[in-house]
Amino acid sequence: MEGLGTRIFLRLWVAVILVFLFTPIVLIFVYAFNTSNIQSWPIPGFTLKWFTSTWEDPDVRRALGLSLQVGLAATALALVLGSFAAFAIHRMTWFGKEVVSLLFVLPLALPGIVTGIALNAAFSFGGVSLSTFTIVVGHTTFCIVVVYNNVLARLRRTQGSLIEAAMDLGASGLQVFRDITLPLISTAVVAGAMLAFALSFDEVIVTTFTAGAQNTLPLWIFGAIRLGQRLPEVNVVVSFVILVTIIPVVIAARLTGGGATRVPAAAKS
Amino acid sequence: MAVATARRPRPKGGGAVPFSAFFWRYPWLRPLLLLSPPLFWFVAVYLASLVLLLITAFWTTNPFTTQIVQVWNTDNFQIMFSSVTYRTIMSRTVLMAAAVTVTDAILAFPFAYFMARVASRRVQTLLFAAVLLPLWASYLARVYAWILIFNHSGILNWSLQSIGLPPANIGYTNTAMWIVFSYIWLPFMIIPTYAALERVPESLVEAAADLGARRWRTIRDVVLPLALPGVVAGSIFTFALTLGDYITPILVGGADSSLIGTVVYSNVGIANNIPFAAAMAMIPVAIMAIYLFIAQRLGAFEAL
Numbered sequence: 169m170e171g172l173g174t175r176i177f178l179r180l181w182v183a184v185i186l187v188f189l190f191t192p193i194v195l196i197f198v199y200a201f202n203t204s205n206i207q208s209w210p211i212p213g214f215t216l217k218w219f220t221s222t223w224e225d226p227d228v229r230r231a232l233g234l235s236l237q238v239g240l241a242a243t244a245l246a247l248v249l250g251s252f253a254a255f256a257i258h259r260m261t262w263f264g265k266e267v268v269s270l271l272f273v274l275p276l277a278l279p280g281i282v283t284g285i286a287l288n289a290a291f292s293f294g295g296v297s298l299s300t301f302t303i304v305v306g307h308t309t310f311c312i313v314v315v316y317n318n319v320l321a322r323l324r325r326t327q328g329s330l331i332e333a334a335m336d337l338g339a340s341g342l343q344v345f346r347d348i349t350l351p352l353i354s355t356a357v358v359a360g361a362m363l364a365f366a367l368s369f370d371e372v373i374v375t376t377f378t379a380g381a382q383n384t385l386p387l388w389i390f391g392a393i394r395l396g397q398r399l400p401e402v403n404v405v406v407s408f409v410i411l412v413t414i415i416p417v418v419i420a421a422r423l424t425g426g427g428a429t430r431v432p433a434a435a436k437s
Numbered sequence: 438m439a440v441a442t443a444r445r446p447r448p449k450g451g452g453a454v455p456f457s458a459f460f461w462r463y464p465w466l467r468p469l470l471l472l473s474p475p476l477f478w479f480v481a482v483y484l485a486s487l488v489l490l491l492i493t494a495f496w497t498t499n500p501f502t503t504q505i506v507q508v509w510n511t512d513n514f515q516i517m518f519s520s521v522t523y524r525t526i527m528s529r530t531v532l533m534a535a536a537v538t539v540t541d542a543i544l545a546f547p548f549a550y551f552m553a554r555v556a557s558r559r560v561q562t563l564l565f566a567a568v569l570l571p572l573w574a575s576y577l578a579r580v581y582a583w584i585l586i587f588n589h590s591g592i593l594n595w596s597l598q599s600i601g602l603p604p605a606n607i608g609y610t611n612t613a614m615w616i617v618f619s620y621i622w623l624p625f626m627i628i629p630t631y632a633a634l635e636r637v638p639e640s641l642v643e644a645a646a647d648l649g650a651r652r653w654r655t656i657r658d659v660v661l662p663l664a665l666p667g668v669v670a671g672s673i674f675t676f677a678l679t680l681g682d683y684i685t686p687i688l689v690g691g692a693d694s695s696l697i698g699t700v701v702y703s704n705v706g707i708a709n710n711i712p713f714a715a716a717m718a719m720i721p722v723a724i725m726a727i728y729l730f731i732a733q734r735l736g737a738f739e740a741l
Contacts (some may be wrong), residue, residue, distance in 0.1 A: 171652060178551040182564070185548045188620065189571045192582030195592065199585060208590035249475040256472035268472070271479050278722065279681020281698050282490070283483075285718050289493045289711055290486035292505075309483050312475060370575045372684060377705060389577050393584065393688055406578040417573040421566075 193410065200403040207399055222404040231388040238300065238384060239368040242307035246364045249308070250315025251357060257316075258323040275310040283310065284377030291378070298380035306378035307368045314367060315360035318424065322356035355423040362416035362423075370413045385409060494716040503709045513716035523700070527720060530696040533611070534679035537618040538672045541626040544619070545671065546664075549627050553634035565631075572624035580688050583617045584608070587689070609691040617689050618679050625678070626671035633667020634660070666736040673725075673732055680721040697721055 203213040222228055253272060257265060275283050287306050291298060330352070334344045372386040379387060385405065392402045459466075494513060497506050517523045552564045571579065586593050587608035594604040607613050637660055645655040683698030690696075697720055704714035 174652065175555065178547055178555055181547040182551050185544060185623075186567060188544075189567065189623065192579055192586060192620070193571060193574055195585060196578055196582050206590075207585055207588060209585075209588075209592040209595045249478055252471045253475035256468040256475075259468045260472075268476065271484070272475070275483065277677075277725075279677055279698075279725070281681040281683065281701055282487075282718050282722055285701055285705060285711075285714055286486035286490040287482075288705060289715055290482075290489050292711060293489055293493070305482060308478070312478070316475075366573060370577070372577055373681075376702070386575075386577055389581070390684065390688075393577070393581055402581065406575065406581055409575040410578050413573055413575050414570060417569070421569070 196403060196410065197407050200407045202400065202403065205400050207403075218400040218404045222401045225398075225401060227383070227388060228385075228401065228405060231383045231385045234300065234303075234382055235369055235385040238303050238307055239365050241304045242311050242368045243361050243365045245304070245308040246311035246315050247357065247361050250312045250360060250364075251319050253312065253316045254319035254323060258320060272313050272316050276313055280310075280371075280373035281377075284374040287374070288377040298378060300382065302378045302380070303375055303384065306374040307371060310371070310374065311364035311368055314363045315357070318356045318360035318363070319353055322353045322424075326352050359420035359423040362420040366413040366416045366420075370409060490715050490718065493712050494719050496712040498710050498712055505712060513713050516713070517716060517720075523717075526695050526700060527697060529611075529694075530680060530698075531724065533615065533618065533696065534676045536615055537622060537679050538626075538675045540615070540619040541623050541675050542630075542668050542672065544623060545626040545630050546668070549631035549634050549664075549667075550660075552627075552631045553637075568624045568627050576621065577684065579621055580617055580685055583613070583620065583689055587613055609689065609694075611690065611694055614686055614690045614694050617685050618675075618682070621685070622675040622678055625674035626668070629667040629670035629674075630664060631667070633664045633670070637663045669732050669735045673729065676728060677721070677725050680724060 198211065199207060200218065201214040201216070202211040202218070203215040204211065253268075257269060284306070287302070287309070288298075291302055296302060326349075331344055331348055334348045339347065370386060371384075372390055375384050375387055376390075383391065386409070389402055389405055389409070392398050493505070495509050495511065497508070497510060497512050498504065499506050517527075548564075552561055556564060585591055588594075589604070589606065589608070591608075593607075597604055607616075641659055641663070642655055645659045650658065679696075681698050683696065683702040686694045686696045686699050687702070690699075697717055701714045701717045704710045704717065
């Protein structure tokens, strides 16, 4: 029903929005190769020197190490807890199902700052000093829902008849799980884990409130940008973080046919 | 065990794994066992923290020792609502959230319309990926990119100069904050709007045309009302995310850019007044509760 004029207008609009969405991201990658340590446009030339200096920076290395550690620990915990929750909710029929479901989604629905300060208040009340452990607790809380959503969505699309058939043929509960259920849901579990890791690796708000003196990579970036220091290294680190968060998401999307990433991750803020 | 076995026959093969027969006999047991660890985590860690946050909001700190005084009072809320500074910050936050939401709705609608109703299947998938990629690309990276853009000698002024316009110095202002927020949350608006537009039945659009409605009339009276729940669903994200953010105001805002999130942040870090921060954090929660209530009335939850 759209006339030619409307079509041209819509095409132009889409083009402008795409430029708006991608220019800033492309720009960061360009600045990472900037020869000058002053961030002005256009950059005077291309160099790889900041990549070496960033790699050799002990602060960046320590922050990267902590981010990887926290990301892996939170993902592992979220994987177990989120899958358990999805299996339980999928089988349950009782009235409390909706309430429990809502509870798991709450860390995404509430602003990150609320989750962050709530955990901070609880740790300070309980006399738990902030450490790597408290960061992992914070990250796990919002990562569970990503795994939970993915696994539950897959379970709902899985045909119960396959499991019933296996049982009819005499498979034990463990056999059914290993040979039927697990192969059917494995890609959803992996996708959930990928998204959880991407979420954790980039998280800054909850981390601010649950980290003690130590820095994760996003906390290091935030501090450096705020003070306007070491910006050439920030360019490199930030480009790296973009890649580390996007690659798992692309893999997750491939594994689930795009379904996994459709749930907007409000926890990103 | 023996009695139970008599009541229900053992399933074949169940003998190999005794638990499996046991679970089969008590079907509610397995979900319960599975649910306990995650539920424990959420109740013990998360819900308990939220409840504690609410209670903390009604405590105060001793200004000399910065120790928390666990006496129930409403001082924090009184300070918040009586002080002009905090009232300004609260209204600025809500206005900013509203401005960002409206901007994103305007930017997103034609884009989502094209995706849902004009683009071919292939282009649709590509555009979908193009919207999702920036959403997942590092949040800090995207805020930082705008610092580079707004920089005095950044790409914005370079572009303005090259077409003969005077430089725009919008870095570290509320305008900068508004642009960055609109940029960052835009995918959150496009996706639900697109989902809602995709579900508008073609037959209704054809019916409107048959009845003589012109193109714009059809969009205004048929497509727009049906897509509204999607826009409202998107606005939940753009609104809530702006209400709770402190990174963008700190990094791209100026001296007059404090938002609720900034106050919470500075009271936890520098001032170490957790009760006041807790009270302040209740404001976005309260606003979102009201907002979600209205959104639910408008049918936004089905569009999420």
